[in-house]
Amino acid sequence: MKDYKKTLLYKKIIDLTDMTELSLDKLFNVITIKQIKKHENILNQGIICRNIFFVENGYLRIYTDKDGKEINTDFIFENSFTTNLKSLRLAIPSDTTFQAGELSTIYEFDKDILLALYKESPEIESFGRKLLEQLLIAQEEHANLFKIFKPEERYKYLQTNKPELLQRVSLSQISSYLGVARETLSRIRKK
Amino acid sequence: MKDYKKTLLYKKIIDLTDMTELSLDKLFNVITIKQIKKHENILNQGIICRNIFFVENGYLRIYTDKDGKEINTDFIFENSFTTNLKSLRLAIPSDTTFQAGELSTIYEFDKDILLALYKESPEIESFGRKLLEQLLIAQEEHANLFKIFKPEERYKYLQTNKPELLQRVSLSQISSYLGVARETLSRIRKK
DNA sequence: GTGTACCTGTGACAATCATCACAAACTAAA
DNA sequence: TTTAGTTTGTGATGATTGTCACAGGTACAC
Structure with a gap:
């Protein structure tokens, strides 16, 4: 690359770590760049996940198919990493699909290549650890949305904490993410 | 130690990594052992979390206080790690309390000491990364409980996937964990 | 054993939310 | 602009769950 x-x-990596030029070169050398159009998938439910993704542009909608209905579990916008770690590490089929919500630019790290780099360079493994920290913190936060808040409070949480999500994602997609019926969210929003 | x-x-660490004796000695040398009685806390909401915990014996109930009511967000049993990473890494007050559900033996890793060890030994940082992977996979799984399942399905999920939790934790505590009223869980269970 | 404190079961009722049906608004292409 | 397709708003209704009240059970200390 x-x-x-x-x-x-x-910028993200520089911000996260203090890597040498050498390690940066190694790391960027193994990245795959993908342009994906709106509604195209970058990971399919049922397939084993082999990559860590970084959203350079656009956003990803992550959903799971349950009895024919799509349930959104996450939205990943620019400047964030994501993956299905359970599938990646345990080599089991992914229970989620990763789909572009807009025309998006995604950088992919191949899992096996990354693991090999970890052994080569402690600096890169340190980056891997910090990347996981970011994922875990984001996940902790999102999980609390459901455990602590009622539907109306969840919407207010998004208003104050994730306003860009409300702007860029349609109401029906958000309702699935918040675990309420589309109609219910429509009524919540009227207030 | x-x-x-x-x-x-x-056994857990051996299982997770292939660490040398030297690194193992270093790591175990900085561990603090704590015996905590039932209902005693090992981390209080509002306090900055400075440790990673490993439950050697007993279990921890993790809860958050919302408007005077305790909402259980997790139960951590023997042979598992846990922490409040958001508080630990961002140095902000913890939004959860960690309390023993039984007389428990907890091993503590101090965050600053662990970070120092990471710089000393890539092997230990590699362990740190794998520890985070475990935490993240567990968290992914638990988050899905709420996003995908309805209350009754959540209970069934525990029956098949976490039977020990149902045996060791009281119904009212479980109901808080599943996000339903105690009475509702009682009725679900009757079926 | 006996009492006290805590946990669980259960009925009645209220509140919330899901579902269905359809109208209105918006979007994008011809 | 027109039109078809998609998204959103809204009313009616039913199902699910929460809340309140109280009875029965269980466990532990004295």
């Missing part, structure tokens, strides 16, 4: 110093990912 | 090779934690 060329000219990587202009990317959001580069 | 002496005789650590008899502990669950030792």
